Amino acid sequence: MREKIILDCDPGHDDAVAIILAVADEKLELLGITTVVGNTSLENATNNALRILNLVGVKDVEVYPGADRPLVRDTVLAPKIHGYSGLEGAEIPEPHKKPSTKHAIDFMAEMIEKHPNEVTIVTTGPLTNFALFALKYPHLVGKIKSHVMMAGGIAFGNVTPVAEFNVFADPEAMSVVLGLDIPKVMAPLDLTHQAVVDHEIVNKIRNLGKEYLKPIADLLEFFIGAYKRYFGIDGAPLHDPCAVMYLIDRDMFEWEEMYVQVELKGELTYGQTVADIWHLGGKDPNLRVLKKIDSKRFFERLLDDLQKIGT
Ligand code: BDR
Ligand code: CA
Numbered sequence: 001m002r003e004k005i006i007l008d009c010d011p012g013h014d015d016a017v018a019i020i021l022a023v024a025d026e027k028l029e030l031l032g033i034t035t036v037v038g039n040t041s042l043e044n045a046t047n048n049a050l051r052i053l054n055l056v057g058v059k060d061v062e063v064y065p066g067a068d069r070p071l072v073r074d075t076v077l078a079p080k081i082h083g084y085s086g087l088e089g090a091e092i093p094e095p096h097k098k099p100s101t102k103h104a105i106d107f108m109a110e111m112i113e114k115h116p117n118e119v120t121i122v123t124t125g126p127l128t129n130f131a132l133f134a135l136k137y138p139h140l141v142g143k144i145k146s147h148v149m150m151a152g153g154i155a156f157g158n159v160t161p162v163a164e165f166n167v168f169a170d171p172e173a174m175s176v177v178l179g180l181d182i183p184k185v186m187a188p189l190d191l192t193h194q195a196v197v198d199h200e201i202v203n204k205i206r207n208l209g210k211e212y213l214k215p216i217a218d219l220l221e222f223f224i225g226a227y228k229r230y231f232g233i234d235g236a237p238l239h240d241p242c243a244v245m246y247l248i249d250r251d252m253f254e255w256e257e258m259y260v261q262v263e264l265k266g267e268l269t270y271g272q273t274v275a276d277i278w279h280l281g282g283k284d285p286n287l288r289v290l291k292k293i294d295s296k297r298f299f300e301r302l303l304d305d306l307q308k309i310g311t
Contacts, residue, residue: 002029003247004118004145006108008066009240010038010125011048012082013089013223016216017302018124018240019052023061024305027248031111031119034064034104038125038169039078040086042068045125048087050095056212056309059097066104066129070170078165081226089222090215105133109140116143120247123149124240126166131173134180146183150243152260152273153189154289158231163271164189167262171271174262178286185288186260187242188273191253194293195242196235199224201299208307216306238302245298246290252301254292257285 007022007030009015022030033053035045046065053061069075082088100107108129112119121144123130134141150166151174157163167174177184197220206217220236227236246253259281263272275289 003027003120004029004031004115005120005122005247006031006034006111007244008034008036008104008121008123008125008129009049010036010040010045010086011052012039012045012086012125012240013219014238014240015039015124016048016052016087016219017238018244019049020056020216020309021241021244021302021305023056023058024308025248030061032062032064032107034066034107034129036066036104036125036129037068037075038166039082040084041077042066044086046099047095048085050097050099051087051092054095054097055092055215058309062100064100064102064104064107067132070126070128070173071131072172073170076159076169080230083222087219090218092215104129105136108133109137112140112143117145119144120146120148122243122247123147123151124243126169127151127173127177128170131176134176141180141182144182146185147177147180148185148187148243148246150187150192150240152186154273154275154277155190157272158189160271162269164273167273168271171262171264175264178260178262183288184286185246185290187239187246187290189237189239191290191293192237192239192242195238195295195298197224197238198235204303205306208303210307212309213306241302242290242293242298245301249297249301252294252297253290255288255290258287258289259283259285260287260289
């Protein structure tokens with residue numbers, strides 16, 4: 001049976017690749033896409049998700065807009081990495097389809113009621129929608145199969161020295177999510193920085209023979225440029241596809257169960273994911289933290305999947 005997933009995202013260059021992966025891989029059944037403010041406004045994120053679906057010719061996946069602001073903190077966007085539109089660097093036509101009028105968290109609830117213990121929520125943006133879902137529908141939380149998130153950083157951050165963007169953009173939401181008693185898996189920066197896309201891989205993607213991959217290659221070139229400008233590194237980590245890939249082929253990953261908290265008060269550390277890697281606090285682990293990825297296998301599977309749509 002295919003794994004039923006809802007992809008909650010804020011596209012975003014790497015979210016765009018995660019969407020295509022989720023649509024393409026035969027191991028997954030994408031029930032719908034929910035969107036959240038994060039890399040860009042909710043309106044742009046929603047439009048971007050629709051543009052990517054339209055680009056690859058997928059008509060039967062709906063997009064459900066969610067939160068347009070974080071739970072408590074002021075909104076932070078990521079224009080330096082993704083541009084103001086969220087998908088700068090490529091010409092991607094406007095979609096034919098409109099977003100659903102149903103709210104993201106009501107869609108999550110509907111799917112979880114319909115398929116109890118079968119739905120995995122994959123979040124590749126701030127945790128706002130998922131936290132709101134858990135607060136509005138506490139009786140459904142136990143019926144979620146699992147939650148896989150691209151979030152956090154154990155050894156380093158990318159917005160502040162210690163805070164990763166998806167957590168920093170809504171730390172209070174992350175705090176709600178960490179308290180949920182369901183299987184949770186985290187793909188932190190420490191992992192995603194092992195899945196780096198470079199010019200050579202982008203050229204391979206461009207030449208896979210699918211028209212829809214040309215703008216995706218352009219997006220990735222922009223993304224690589226942003227990482228060079230902003231972080232001074234060669235190549236860009238494909239953060240969000242790592243979370244989706246975990247559900248496709250777990251054998252690519254190594255992990256450890258840990259107790260992880262999020263800092264909500266620190267002047268220098270707001271939004272930091274604090275992982276008890278030595279089990280010093282004696283608390284039971286609340287999270288599976290992905291530590292290593294076989295990047296060769298990751299890119300083989302990714303490139304294979306990216307060209308599958310419409311064949
Ligand atoms: C995360 O932040 C966003 O910029 C990316 O899309 C990814 O989800 C990486 O920190
Ligand atoms: Ca994202």
